[in-house]
Amino acid sequence: MASCPPAPAPASSTGPWRIEVLTIFPQLVQGYASTALLARAQAAGVLDLRVHDLRHGADDPRRSVDDAPFGGGAGMVLAPEPIARVVETVQPRRPLILLSPAGRRLDQGLVEELARLGLPDAPGFSLLCGRYEGVDQRVVEALVDQELSIGDYVLAGGELAALVVLEAVARLLPGVLGNEASPLEESFSRGLLEYPQYTRPATWRGRAVPPVLLSGDHGRVARWRAAMALWRTQQRRPDLLAARGGLTPAEQALLDELPELTGAEPPPPSGAGSSGESDPGEGSGGVPLG
Ligand SMILES: C[S@@+](CC[C@H](N)C(=O)[O-])C[C@H]1O[C@@H](n2cnc3c(N)ncnc32)[C@H](O)[C@@H]1O
Numbered sequence: 001m002a003s004c005p006p007a008p009a010p011a012s013s014t015g016p017w018r019i020e021v022l023t024i025f026p027q028l029v030q031g032y033a034s035t036a037l038l039a040r041a042q043a044a045g046v047l048d049l050r051v052h053d054l055r056h057g058a059d060d061p062r063r064s065v066d067d068a069p070f071g072g073g074a075g076m077v078l079a080p081e082p083i084a085r086v087v088e089t090v091q092p093r094r095p096l097i098l099l100s101p102a103g104r105r106l107d108q109g110l111v112e113e114l115a116r117l118g119l120p121d122a123p124g125f126s127l128l129c130g131r132y133e134g135v136d137q138r139v140v141e142a143l144v145d146q147e148l149s150i151g152d153y154v155l156a157g158g159e160l161a162a163l164v165v166l167e168a169v170a171r172l173l174p175g176v177l178g179n180e181a182s183p184l185e186e187s188f189s190r191g192l193l194e195y196p197q198y199t200r201p202a203t204w205r206g207r208a209v210p211p212v213l214l215s216g217d218h219g220r221v222a223r224w225r226a227a228m229a230l231w232r233t234q235q236r237r238p239d240l241l242a243a244r245g246g247l248t249p250a251e252q253a254l255l256d257e258l259p260e261l262t263g264a265e266p267p268p269p270s271g272a273g274s275s276g277e278s279d280p281g282e283g284s285g286g287v288p289l290g
Helices: 026-033 036-043 080-090 108-114 137-143 158-170 218-236 238-243 249-256 258-262
Strands: 017-023 047-053 096-105 124-128 146-149
Touching: 017 026, 017 080, 017 158, 026 036, 026 047, 026 158, 036 047, 036 158, 047 080, 080 137, 096 137, 096 158, 108 158, 124 158, 146 158, 218 238, 218 249, 218 258, 249 258
Parallel strands: 017 047, 017 124, 096 124, 096 146
Antiparallel strands: none
């Protein structure tokens, strides 16, 4: 997983993405993956999901996979031999990625890298789920290629983290989403948050959608959306803007144009929103004045 510039997932590939998950709770992964997007991706032949039970590597009648930590302390540790046996038996698609709070932190750029792994001949990767206090460090040294964290908090096991990775990657694979273009528009794909979305009715409980969306002027709608993405990112995630070098002169000009694009209505009175922190241009027909 060398660092690559952000890019959309490839438009086509030579075969299904094979993603393998190694876990002591295969039913957790299979249950979630049997519904909605992950189920559709498998049914369409885009995703070849293989879930392996680490207990198959145990050699005692109780199928033990854990033991007490050397040096003492709370909890148990996943022992190395059962994991090694399963890895050597199933030969999971490489790289083998351990879910771990100590790993590289997941973001959309990393998701895009994962969605390109192994192309064109062997697309995919494998995810090793820890449990208890984690896995024996020698497993990391001998068998694991990368470590990946889904954020700075601690889960009870790697299964939820694996599902987060799976779903984020699967929705980038060609043919999984109905609208092929939509991942390009979404939050983080261009270092920006997405513009706000609205659907019918045009006025809901006294809240009108921004008039520009009803104008039928596609160019104007596109400019409003681009400007709102910039405005929202500036308001909520200035770190994202800073990471891409701030605003270009053209983007600043677009932001300056936002009140006119939105439709010249004043922002709602302060405190009108339910949370007190809504964007002035959202759900009210109001104008973000940037
Ligand atoms: C209770 S955690 C172990 C935490 C470990 N003792 C520590 O302090 O770093 C058990 C397993 O959950 C998974 N896990 C927990 N938090 C995670 C995170 N933020 N990202 C990815 N995996 C995580 C890992 O597989 C980990 O081995």
